[in-house]
Amino acid sequence: MAINAWALLGGAILFEILGTSLLKASAGFAKPLIGMASMASYAVCFWLLAFAITRIPVGVAYAVWAGVGIAIITLIGWVIFRQTLSVVQLGCIALIFVGAIGLHLTTATAEL
Template sequence: MKNWIFLSIAIVGEVIATTALKSTHGFTKLIPSIVVLLGYAISFYFLSLSLKSIPVGIAYAVWAGLGVVLVTFIAWLIYGQKMDVWSFVGVGLIIAGVAILNLLSKVSVH
């Protein structure tokens, strides 16, 4: 269970870093740049810890998939990014894919 907590922390770190990336203005703003670097460092560190028991393909799919979904919705809320019906369909498919991997897949660590 703790490895899933590690993966959750990795996802939050990645989402914070990616969301702050726009605010760096090409890494010319110090504070947002530090947030990005720390967020990605935390993300990769906790992702690596989660891989002790979660298969890399599953961990990466969950990390990337949920990261994309969360960043998409944060960009919609904070940056006013427009979403059409196909955006929501795509996000729904990502969520469905992550759910299928976690609920139905028999992949395990060898």
């Protein structure tokens, strides 16, 4: 069965977002179980990313992984952690999504 490399990258992004959210919730590792869950999420993230970059050019995969992760975790910070964002900052996040979608649409991948 072939696994889509973009699906693996999507999974890596989800686990990176989970890990970062848990890292914030751990309050600087003052809550060790949450901190350990954060580290476990990052481990799964990098495991999936390692497979994704065997089929997606590493620069493209990293740009999408980092960009989408930054954009979504910024929105989570705004909604869940009540951090402020300006209209200009929201516009910049939108540009990150546009770039990630453009990279996805213009990059050929091989199946695993």
